[in-house]
Amino acid sequence: MKMDQKTYSLTDPGSFGKIALILGIIGLAGCAAGYFVDPGRFFHSYLTAFSFWTTLGLGALFFLMLHHLTGATWSIVIRRIPESLMSVLPYMALFFIPIIFGMKELYHWSHPEIVAGDHLLQGKASYLNARFFIIRAVAFFVVWFFLSRILYKNSINQDSGSDGNLTDKLRKISAPGMILFAFTVTYAAFDWLMSMDAHWYSTIFGVYIFAGGLVSALAFFSITVISLQKNKVLETEITSEHYHDLGKLTFAFMIFWAYVAFSQYFLIWYANIPEETIWFDHRYQGGWKYATLLIVFGYFVMPFIILISRGAKRNLTLMRIMAFWLLFMHWLDLYWIIMPNHEHYRAMISWIDIAAMMGVGGIYLWLFWRKFSSNPIVPVGDARLGNSVNTISN
């Protein structure tokens, strides 16, 4: 990997994209095999992988709009990473197609004969029906397509000349974008994940999914920056001050995730109403009990203790390990939401899970890398880039 120090574009993008593409194709082949071996398992594994990579992109989209709205300076130098990451979101619409075909396996409300014998599902049928489900999914992807497109295009236009108006324009797009984001993410989480157990509901569920996505996006930024620097790219532009800021945000949103997760659990535990507690009960039976405990300690308690100090956030080796760990935890969190609907007692990872993660992830990372390496890897036209390089974090 090589970078031109004047234009900040990658003259040699390295082999990362190729490796990701190859792994993606192998993974997708594995997915196809998985579909024929065990279609039920395949669709659940696939939905987990799809949710993981989509929420990662959504986390990046949120971070980017937050960056524009607050006029943050420190993050300008790393802005191309969330920009490239969220510009992959529209492609996720293609990855959504298998979920439409797997609706019968994933969502029991899509069976008319089950709905006919279920009073509660009949009441929800005006919202939870196959046609409206698909219309909503199309709407989400249309919103994400336009947001990511406009934000990316204007940022690239800025590269050719220092036009101060574009900074303003990006901010003006981000304000309504944030509102659209909140609605689409909430309803996407309700539709794709919560409705798997259609009797159960939690109003905070969308926030829960969003929080996990943002944590994993921030962790992904840290990993990307560290890997770039290991390849001698952006060595002087990104300093431990930027790492410290990224670490602080990762830490803060990890706590936010835990706060939301606990709020969700707490109200259900307190009220103790069977139709609500059943969801947690399913996740505390058989092997799932250990998954639940691993999430509590691995996603909150342990990272909280490890990352609380200033030194830890400036220690790149530690931050890298923790970032990978948090990504794994986000995957486990989604797995823990989705898989108990299929496997009620056994919490065992299957090769289909790995194939799905590789398949969707490989293509996702390939597209990400293609976007990232096709333009200057820092927004060279932003007038505040110099200030961003010299950021000081305390």
Added chain:
Amino acid sequence: MNVQNKMKVVIAEFDSTAELMRAAEKIREAGYTKFDCHSPFPIHGMDSAMGLKRSGLGYIVGFFAFTGLTAAIILQWWASVVAYPLVISGKPFFSYQAYLPVTFSLAVLFAAAAAIFGMLVLNKLPRLNHPVFSSELFKKATDDGFLVTIESDDPKFDESEVKKYLLSLGAKRIEVAG
């Protein structure tokens, strides 16, 4: 405080941030400990030039947050298990889930209080007055002055020596307050 040991402060003005930084380094190397720098805006790198260590406030806050956390759990355990064991909606006496909001709040309360009072104690506040406030030169610290102050309770303090030393460092104006 009586007249004999009333504190004196030597104030010296420098031309630029770079000179102030160099002066701070020299003063630290010369072995002075009770000195301070004043400028209208923060200067990056000044902490290390002056030889200031990172504040220990974080550890004080951490300690008190943990104390608040422990106190909250013990308080709630004592109230609902030992003193008034009541069955509430069929839940166990020691329902740690229900304790968490109070535990969190008390930890935050202790941490916030420790941060404020710890900051005051570490800054030796509150104090009613300081000799520098009688100085005309010191007012420039909030305007355009880059100032160094050396206080008379420094073990190395000797008024004429200090003045001479500061002049040799390039101070353009010197005033003694107190």
